[in-house]
Amino acid sequence: MTPDNMNVLEVVRGVVEEHGGKAEELIPILNDVNRTIGYLPKEALEEIGRLVKTPKSKVSSVATFYTMMTTKPRGRHVIQFCESAPCHVAGGREVWLAIQDQLGLEDGETSEDGKWTLITASCLGLCGVGPIMLVDEDMYGNVTPSQVPEILARYS
Amino acid sequence: MNYRSMVLVSGDPRSMERGAREIYDQFQREINALELENEVSLAWMQDVGRSDAVPLAVVYPEATIYGPLKLEDVHTIVEEHLYKGRIAPGLQAPVRELSGHIAWISARQGTLPAEQRIILKRAGLIDPTSIEDYIADDGYQALANILANMQPKEVIDQIKASGLRGRGGAGFPTGLKWQFVASTPGEQKYVICNADESEPGTFKDRVLIEGDPHAIVEAMAIAAYAVGADEGYFYVRGEYLLAQKRLRLAIQQAEEMGLLGEDILGSGFNFKLHVHSGAGAYICGEETALIESLEGKRGEPRARPPYPTTNGLWGKPTLVNNVETLANIPPIMLNGADWYRGYGTEKSPGTKVCTILGNVNVTGLIEVPMGITLREIISIYGKGMAHGAHFKMAQTGGSSGSVIPSTLQDTPMDFESYQENGVSLGSGALLICDENNCALDLAIVLMNFFRKESCGKCNPCRIGTERAYQILKNIAEGVGTMQDLEDLKFLSKNLIELSNCGLGTTAGTPLENILQYFMPEVEAHIKLKVCPTGVCPMSGKKAYPKTKLVQLEQA
Numbered sequence: 001m002t003p004d005n006m007n008v009l010e011v012v013r014g015v016v017e018e019h020g021g022k023a024e025e026l027i028p029i030l031n032d033v034n035r036t037i038g039y040l041p042k043e044a045l046e047e048i049g050r051l052v053k054t055p056k057s058k059v060s061s062v063a064t065f066y067t068m069m070t071t072k073p074r075g076r077h078v079i080q081f082c083e084s085a086p087c088h089v090a091g092g093r094e095v096w097l098a099i100q101d102q103l104g105l106e107d108g109e110t111s112e113d114g115k116w117t118l119i120t121a122s123c124l125g126l127c128g129v130g131p132i133m134l135v136d137e138d139m140y141g142n143v144t145p146s147q148v149p150e151i152l153a154r155y156s
Numbered sequence: 157m158n159y160r161s162m163v164l165v166s167g168d169p170r171s172m173e174r175g176a177r178e179i180y181d182q183f184q185r186e187i188n189a190l191e192l193e194n195e196v197s198l199a200w201m202q203d204v205g206r207s208d209a210v211p212l213a214v215v216y217p218e219a220t221i222y223g224p225l226k227l228e229d230v231h232t233i234v235e236e237h238l239y240k241g242r243i244a245p246g247l248q249a250p251v252r253e254l255s256g257h258i259a260w261i262s263a264r265q266g267t268l269p270a271e272q273r274i275i276l277k278r279a280g281l282i283d284p285t286s287i288e289d290y291i292a293d294d295g296y297q298a299l300a301n302i303l304a305n306m307q308p309k310e311v312i313d314q315i316k317a318s319g320l321r322g323r324g325g326a327g328f329p330t331g332l333k334w335q336f337v338a339s340t341p342g343e344q345k346y347v348i349c350n351a352d353e354s355e356p357g358t359f360k361d362r363v364l365i366e367g368d369p370h371a372i373v374e375a376m377a378i379a380a381y382a383v384g385a386d387e388g389y390f391y392v393r394g395e396y397l398l399a400q401k402r403l404r405l406a407i408q409q410a411e412e413m414g415l416l417g418e419d420i421l422g423s424g425f426n427f428k429l430h431v432h433s434g435a436g437a438y439i440c441g442e443e444t445a446l447i448e449s450l451e452g453k454r455g456e457p458r459a460r461p462p463y464p465t466t467n468g469l470w471g472k473p474t475l476v477n478n479v480e481t482l483a484n485i486p487p488i489m490l491n492g493a494d495w496y497r498g499y500g501t502e503k504s505p506g507t508k509v510c511t512i513l514g515n516v517n518v519t520g521l522i523e524v525p526m527g528i529t530l531r532e533i534i535s536i537y538g539k540g541m542a543h544g545a546h547f548k549m550a551q552t553g554g555s556s557g558s559v560i561p562s563t564l565q566d567t568p569m570d571f572e573s574y575q576e577n578g579v580s581l582g583s584g585a586l587l588i589c590d591e592n593n594c595a596l597d598l599a600i601v602l603m604n605f606f607r608k609e610s611c612g613k614c615n616p617c618r619i620g621t622e623r624a625y626q627i628l629k630n631i632a633e634g635v636g637t638m639q640d641l642e643d644l645k646f647l648s649k650n651l652i653e654l655s656n657c658g659l660g661t662t663a664g665t666p667l668e669n670i671l672q673y674f675m676p677e678v679e680a681h682i683k684l685k686v687c688p689t690g691v692c693p694m695s696g697k698k699a700y701p702k703t704k705l706v707q708l709e710q711a
Contacts, residue, residue: 026452027435031394058453065454065611068394068436084356085551086513086587088601122438122605123356123554124395127511127585128519 011036012047023052026062034069045071067121075110075117077155079103080134084123087130091144095131096120098145102152115155159194161238162216163187164201166223171211179211179225186234196238201535209249221249272499274507275483276523279367284402287409290370296415298489299374302381303423311382312338315485317493319505324350324441324478325553325583326658327504327571333475336465337383340473345385347475348468349376349482351392351399352446354438355554356605357585360509361479363521365392365399368483369406373429375482377416378489380427383475387428391446394434403431438609442657443476445611456613457657480509480584500526504570508581514550514588515542527573530565534588545590549674551598553582555605556662559598559669579669582662594691595674596681599666600628606663617660620651624667626700632692633699636682645671 015032019025029048034040040063049059063069081096105111105118126132129141133151140151165171165180180200187196201214212223213233220243222233229247236244282289290296302311316331337345349372353361365372376388392400407429410416418426437455439445444458447469468474484506488496497505504526513519516538524533530550534541541547550560558579567573574581589598607621624647627640644667651664670678680688687694 024450024452027449028433031433031435062452062454066394066435066437068434083601084605085555085598085601086357086585089514089587089589089593089598122609123354123358125353125359125362125393127357127359127513128521130513 008037008041008044009047012044013051016048016051021052023054026052026054026059027066030059030063030066030069039070039073041073042071073110076115077136078117078119080119080121080124082122082124082130082132082134083120084127086123086127087132090130092131094145095133095143095148098148099133099152102148159197161196163196163198163238164214164216165198166210166212167200168210174211174224175227176211178227179213179230182227182230183213183234186230187238190234190239192234192238212249218243222247223249272507272525273523274487274499275364275371275480276367276509276521278371279363282368284367284369285405287370287406287413290368294490295370295486296374296410298486299377299381299415300421302378302489303421303425308338308382308384311378311489314493315382315488318484318488318496319493319503320481320484320488320496321504321506321571322478323480323484323508323584325355325556325580327581330477330481330484333465333477334379334382336463337385337473337475340466342473344387344470345383345473345475346469347376347380347383347385347388347477348443348446348450349388349390349479350441350443350446350476351390351396351479352434352441353393353396353479353583354441355556355583355585357511357513357551357587358554358583359511360521360584362393362396362399364479364483364509365396366402369399369402370410371486372479372482373403373406373410373416375485376429377420377427378485379475379477379482381425383473385475386426388430389450389469390429390431391440391450392431392433394436400431400433407431437611438605439611439657439659442659445657446476447474454611456611457659459656501568501570501572503572508569508584510584510586512538512586512588514586515545515590515593516540516588517542526570527568529568530560530586533569533586534565538588541588541590543590545592547588548591548593549589549595549598551587551589551602551666552585553580554585555602556580556658556665557582557585559595559666559673561669561673563673578672580665592689592691594687594689595670595677596628596632596687597689597691599670600625600632602666603628603663606659610659610663614654614656614660616650616654617656617663620647620655620660621663623647624651624663629699630702631678631681632687632694634681634685634692634694634696635698638679638682640682641671641678 012033015029019029033044045059045063046056049056063071103116103118107120110117124132126141131143133140133143163183165176167176183198187193209223211225212221214221215237233244236242278293312331312334315334320330321327322330351361380388390403416427416429432450434440440449440455442457443464445455447464449455450469464474464476466473500506506526507523508526509523511521516534518539522537547562552558552560560579564577567577571581603625607625610617610621612618627644630636631640648664648667651660655661677688680686
């Protein structure tokens with residue numbers, strides 16, 4: 001779902017109410033809004049600030065600090081690739097190059113058709129089966145470069 | 157099939173040269189002669205770091221080392237040790253400080269010597285979503301006993317006597333930390349469980365929580381009782397959704413049974429627990445950043461002192477402990493400090509949960525006594541290096557640990573021994589690298605991690621990690637100069653000495669280790685324009701412009 005067919009303000013109000021509207025709940029609130037809408041649009045940040053009585057500047061600074069939140073819209077599918085040392089040593093670099101090749105994207109870019117966003121991530125906590133790649137919420141372990149096209153083909 | 161004993165014969169080149177093959181065959185014959193082949197397993201192992209006593213054999217479960225062996229000794233060992241069950245006199249390898257005993261639980265395939273599982277003993281064996289399962293296995297017994305029979309001070313004394321040290325990486329004595337919080341006056345105190353495990357290569361806390369969530373809940377209640385807190389938080393990494401779910405369920409179950417909440421077990425002690433999800437920031441594993449984040453702010457570390465023990469969450473005295481540290485609490489309270497000190501070394505008692513990763517045959521999670529060596533871990537649990545390659549270096553403790561060269565693989569893994577050698581144990585991740593890995597390339601990966609995870613609050617870290625990354629990258633492209641090495645040394649010194657928090661300090665450590673232990677390799681990139689392992693691109697093109705570092709101390 002995109003912000004176009006979803007009322008951002010309604011989502012925000014629902015989430016804030018669920019968390020009791022306290023300022024210390026700012027991070028869980030942002031997280032939930034981010035999860036529902038897919039990112040944190042400007043009007044969402046403003047509304048959250050108003051409801052939890054926190055300056056816009058502070059809401060924005062928190063929203064841009066944490067990697068699980070984003071203030072920019074992302075593609076329909078987000079690929080997170082672990083670039084930490086354990087996956088790197090297990091052959092991660094070749095897999096990373098294969099993904100980049102296949103999609104023609106650099107780290108942090110979104111494809112023109114809005115299908116893919118490619119980002120690197122720090123350790124995802126599944127190092128025993130590295131290299132790891134995460135497509136949306138699907139985790140792939142022991143990935144080899146030759147498996148990349150097959151994995152990507154599963155998503156439409 | 158479960159064997160009752162296991163014999164491992166050293167099969168490293170030096171042992172083979174000295175007749176290990178004949179000794180192995182002799183063992184097989186003697187074992188068969190006494191019809192012990194279904195009770196005793198025989199296998200080859202890699203070098204155990206006792207090159208002074210090869211060829212040798214290790215007999216488990218006693219972990220007795222026999223060596224250097226002659227062919228005729230084999231008969232005595234089999235007859236005395238394996239048949240009659242006593243240690244064969246006069247054949248043991250000369251005593252040297254060893255890694256504590258490695259216990260034997262009937263290992264699943266009967267081929268591996270088992271680990272010592274204190275805190276992981278239930279993980280995978282009980283249903284983590286059932287409080288009944290946990291209670292049936294001594295669960296909440298420690299808490300019940302404490303609430304009925306012990307004063308908070310007695311609890312702290314017992315933890316102090318156990319010698320338990322924080323398992324988050326720094327190794328601070330846990331009992332002392334508890335005492336600091338307990339002795340700070342204040343109506344309201346908090347306990348926090350740091351489950352923001354983001355150290356690359358570390359997933360022990362996730363396994364602990366997912367496998368045995370009630371153990372951590374019980375430990376939190378004990379900690380709260382000891383320090384005088386009535387509210388606690390789990391700060392769980394945002395990506396660990398299953399761990400969060402299990403904790404929430406565990407808390408709910410414990411509340412329903414009256415093991416959390418008001419007037420627990422009729423003792424008058426109240427304790428409320430919350431689960432807080434992180435939002436993706438490595439720095440939030442630092443305790444003051446974690447507290448900031450819990451308060452709904454950016455996770456930027458505070459200046460210390462004051463420490464959280466006096467000014468923590470909402471300015472109140474706060475105890476912050478790592479998941480693994482807490483997991484040790486119920487067994488210590490149940491079995492006593494002396495029992496606990498039977499594991500590990502004198503100054504670092506207990507076990508350590510380690511993750512083995514990288515170029516070994518078997519990767520995964522193990523719980524071993526403190527003081528085991530890297531070589532033992534690689535050969536016993538990692539089942540040796542993959543593809544028969546050689547061990548080159550290990551990265552301990554995720555990014556914030558050290559890069560350990562092969563010369564230190566016989567150093568006992570405990571806090572002191574590692575400290576003496578200028579390296580650190582960190583959080584227990586062991587990334588094993590073979591000779592096909594480039595030390596410079598590893599440094600780049602690590603520095604890239606730090607430059608991205610630096611919170612940006614203080615200059616030495618924000619600028620230092622970025623600049624160090626650029627210099628390393630240039631060296632890897634073959635355009636480095638010897639001056640770059642001086643700059644790197646300067647940067648690592650700045651990072652270590654001037655950073656506000658542990659992130660910057662530890663960012664300097666791998667840099668320093670690589671310059672100390674792998675200098676020839678790095679110099680080859682600069683002087684010969686060659687990457688000895690063929691990993692670095694060496695394109696001759698500058699990745700980053702060179703900027704002159706102004707060294708303030710000389711200016």
